[in-house]
Amino acid sequence: MIGPTTNQAMGQRPPTGPLDGMAGPLSRRLGVHAPLSGDDLAALSRLAVRETVVVAHTDLVRQGEPAENAFLVVEGIAASYVQRASGARQILALLLPGDLCDPDLAHLEHWDHGIATLSHCRIARVPRAALEELIATRPAVALALRRTKLEAEARSRAWLAALGIGHATERLLRLFREIIDRMHALGLADRNEGPLPLTQVDMAECIGTSTVHVNRVLQELRRSGMVELKGSRLRLLDRAGLDTLAGE
Amino acid sequence: MIGPTTNQAMGQRPPTGPLDGMAGPLSRRLGVHAPLSGDDLAALSRLAVRETVVVAHTDLVRQGEPAENAFLVVEGIAASYVQRASGARQILALLLPGDLCDPDLAHLEHWDHGIATLSHCRIARVPRAALEELIATRPAVALALRRTKLEAEARSRAWLAALGIGHATERLLRLFREIIDRMHALGLADRNEGPLPLTQVDMAECIGTSTVHVNRVLQELRRSGMVELKGSRLRLLDRAGLDTLAGE
């Protein structure tokens, strides 16, 4: 009973084998931050279970629910968000392939935020116990997880500053840049072009403006030749100008 | 070379004994989250060294500097912030007595944000090595630190949402409420009244608006009998109405 924009259909798939690639993005992501051994990688590949396909705009966890298990985004884009009684939502962070919704949250008795898919996603569950054990027994994995979390926190700080200081144009450009850059780091996008499977409503909830305004800013960016956005494909046409406009 | 609003005068005091109370706020703060033994408390009291008195609006760490040691706020209010080349600042989080600037930041090669005092402060240094050792050898302390950090992250999420969703009035009220509530939890303020040693510029940098607007919102809040703010003393006169206006 959170808001009107949530539907709960969740297509279940038959359990898949441990090596069908769903741990791929996770280990690729973690491997960036610390060298992982073959054993580490094998353990990681056994971590994620019960992979499901989830349609866009579906809640995985709702605000106020008890904390059960963690989620891994295998494919697609999800997000953590806060929602008011009025229905207004603010997206806190994007979860891209290989991202694990914060493992430390186990200590919270109740979630103070929700998790929802933005695009079509493949989502795997990660049992708390298995995750804790992995952290306890595999220092390299634990280190990689810590560094990954530090990276997410740095992004969160940057977002907070952008929301406080920047105008809508800047914030939208930062959003685009973040998605392209992170996707590029995962090998899922070119340096200046990639998928952008978000609706304008999603973008508005990310950058804290109305959808109407997102639409107008977007048109201005297209007209000025800064970006190209057709269907769900985004191209950044003026990277230098973008980095200037988006603030340091 | 960050901005015009930084002065570096920092009055040094002669080293004080380990038990003169400067670890008081820290252990009181941590003790809330996990039971600490007498040994734990003794170890904590030896942690903070080189306490100094720092005047208001002084940088402790500047953006871009290498990460050296951690800081403990013994008295007063400090803050972490991000500053743009334009001079615009956004405060990310408040550091109240007993707060330690994030210990995990040791892993960052360079600070992506600065730390500065807002009011007059007593600040102690915490050597990284001693902190790491304490975490490694005293599980109760490590747990308390983790929980304290989780609490800070939850506050950060709430702020992000407020910046994205709320109007200036709401954000200012949330700021007031946060300060009073946290001060109250430390025994440094009544339930509805306490010190507010911030300038309107500081408030503006917290809630992401101009100082002029802070001033006007403040007047409206006074006129409507919501708050009373004289000198640096704040009283919340309508707690129920405040909680409504400040959003859930």
Next chain:
DNA sequence: CGACTAATTGATGCTATTCAACCACCGTGG
């Protein structure tokens, strides 16, 4: 072809910024 979701447009008004003063308080030094 409907039925739905997403994108677009226009008109209107509120919220907040900006610039530029001006005032009030406080501590300092002549």
Next chain:
DNA sequence: CCACGGTGGTTGAATAGCATCAATTAGTCG
């Protein structure tokens, strides 16, 4: 003692940025 400089608070007018409401127009999919 008062003149002085500095910081912080207050005010006004003009304007920019953005929200809101209400329609209308693509797309998309069964």
